[in-house]
Amino acid sequence: MLATKLIPRTASSQEQPLLVKTILAQSLKYEPQREIIYRDLYRMNYVEFNQRVRRLANVLTSAGVQPGDTVAVLDWDSHRYLECFFAVPCMGAILHTINVRLSPTQILYCMNHAEDKVVVIHEDFLPLLDAIKSQLTTVEKIILVSDKVYQNQEVSVPDGFAGEYENLLKTASDHYDFLDFDENTWATTFYTTGTTGNPKGVYFSHRQLFMHTMGLMTYVCGYEAVPFHSALDVYMPITPLFHVHAWGFPLVATMLSARQVYPGKYEPEMLLTLLLREKVTFSHCVPTILAMLVNSPVAKQVDLSRWKVIIGGSALTKGLAKAALELGIQVYAGYGLSETAPILALTYLNDAERSLPIDEQIELRTRAGRIAPFVDIQLQDDEGRPVPHDGHALGELTTRGSWLTQGYYKETERGEELWRSGWLHTGDVAAITPDHWVIIADRTKDVIKTGGEWVSSLAIENLLSQIEGVAESAVVGFPDEKWGERPHALIVLKPDYAGKVTSETLKTALQIQVSTGEINKWYMPDRIVIVSEIPKTSVGKIDKKKIRSEMKELILT
Known part of the structure; x- marks a missing residue:
């Protein structure tokens, strides 16, 4: 152990704990007049926002919420959700952001497992709640959310509910003293689905959220990896707020009093309307959402040259990156996990790389990004030994940092497996270059071993995405008697390409690349099947588990 010397403290000295309330307090200091906007229904400045956060804290206190209790939220992306991001943890309670795309059975499991006490729910999700309500074991109060209050329509509050969100806020005091407490206090939880078993509950402390906010802000505002200027940029998330804290950007945007736009339910027409009307310049989303917008006829008729978009959740293919860049959209890649809060890497082009022609930048922009500040990443082989960061050698990506979950709630053994050997194991196979670029090869379960060669399904998807007419691609491996495994591909075509592009x-197109030596023969899929839709997970990722189980017969026959 190193011989260190501690700084002595006086009896009266006290450091300020790193709490979410500290982030909130900054929003009133410098630009409190800037706006937070919800669809075409509601606008407020940061003064009103802070008042509403405190009103909500009083509403929740009246509903019986005490420090350590869990409050669940089922809502579209809204100003209300953002208020919950702050009010709940600032009270010392735990915010449970529920993935509304999970099945009712999964949501029931998550709510009971997390021991939710109060539920804030949009009326659109009442049928889901009705299906499981009788089986909830810990819920005591339910608060209804409705957009009808902004449209002068009558809201029907079901029997037994505590009331409607806006009406409850109106009658609550806007004075609430958020007290200090230990920065390691649990602040948020949500559940991540795996390939087997029930969803796993990850959790984060105030300190971890504070440090993630500082790290993310350092990268986008300081180093300007994806330049974010609070005075110039308008932020609109197109990643659900239930998905890993919307990647942490709402906390950064609120701390900086940036102008924010919340789109509610994702509808292409509304997204484009808000994008243009509110002059949105900064967003993040999964590839399927960007593909939907890029392929929209309207996208080719408007100026999108001020829009910066970070892609995460699934790999950004070269084909999608090229299509976005051709529309003037500055597209970047980000990488992280639910367990990592999530940012581990983000596209950062240095001075020399920014001067490259766009076609040459695509190679860099479609990597997983450069390792983020304050993040330590090590590649490991199957024996846990370090793998060199030479840009070629592959290993499992493992990480350490100030904001990673410490385990899974009520699942000690799975948490110990996650953190074996003192590093968080991501399950991703990657290479890392000497200048810190992360190149994800595949998930460990998705790498295809064929003829003694390791083949990346992501690499094949990348090749397919660059062929004219291809909108989406998914590649999976199936057992093969001769070669061990062989890749097979599903393809969704762009509109107007049906009949013009075939499997053959x-x-x-791929065979030409094989014959010229551009790609290895092992990368040629045995079958390419054109489909109308590729299965997705609840957060918009390609669902390869579902493809293997439910589409095996279609692919192999």
Whole structure:
């Protein structure tokens, strides 16, 4: 152990704990007049926002919420959700952001497992709640959310509910003293689904959220990896707020009093309307959302040259990156996990790389990004030994940092497996270059071993995405008697390409690259099947588990 010397403290000295309330307090200091906007229904400045956060804290206190209790939220992306991001943890309670795309059975499991005490729910999700309500074991109060209050329509509050959100806020005091407490206090929880078993509950402390906010702000505001200027940029998330704290950007945007726009339910027309009307410049989303917008006829008729978009959740393919850049959209990649809060890497182009032609930048922009500040990443082999960061050698990506979950709630053994050997194991196979670029090869379970060669399904998807007419691609491996495994591909075509592009023309395009030596023969899929839709998970990722189980017969016959 190193011989260190501690700084002595006086009896009266006290450091300020790193709490979410500290982030909130900054929003009133410098630009409190800037606006937070919800669809075409509600606008407020940061003074009103802070008042509403305190009103909500009083509402929740009246509903019986005490420090350590859990408050669940089922809502579209809204100003209300943002208020919950702050009010709940600032009270010393725990915010449970529920993935509304999970099945009722999964949501029931998550709510009971997390021991939710109070539920804030949009009326659109009442049928879901009705299906499980009788089986909830810890819920005591339910608060209804409705957009009808902004449209002068009558709201029907079901029997037994505590009331409607806006009406409850109106009658609550806007004075609430958020007290200090230990910065390691539990602040948020949510559940991540795996390939087997029930969803796993990850959790984060105030200190971890504070440190993630500082790290993310350092990267986007300081180093300007994806430049974010609070005075110039308008932020609109297109990643659900239930998905890993919307990647932490709402906390950064609120701390900086940036102008924010919340789109509610994702509808292409509304997203584009808000994008143009509110002059949105900074967003993040999964590839399927960007593909939907890029392929929209309207996208080609408007100026999107001021829009910066970070892609995460699934790999950003070269084809999608090229299509976005051709529309003037500055597209970047980000990488992280539910367990990492999530940011581990983000596209950062240095001075020399920014001067490259766009076609040459695509190679860099479609990597997982450069390792984020204050994050330590190590590649490990199957024996846990370090793998060199030479840009070629592959290993499992493991990480350490100030904001990573310490385990899974009520699942000690799975948490110990996650953190074996003192590093958080991501389950991703990657290479890392000497200048800190992360290149994800695949999930460990998705790498295809064929003829003694390791083949990346992501690499094949990347090749397919660059063929004219391809909108989406998914590649999975199936057992093969001769080669061990072989890749097979699903393809969704762009509008107007049906009949013009076939499985054979796609194979021919790849075969040309094989014959010229651009790609290895092992990368040629045995079958390419054109489909109308590729299965997705609840957060918009390609669901390869579902493809293997439910589409095996379609692919192999």
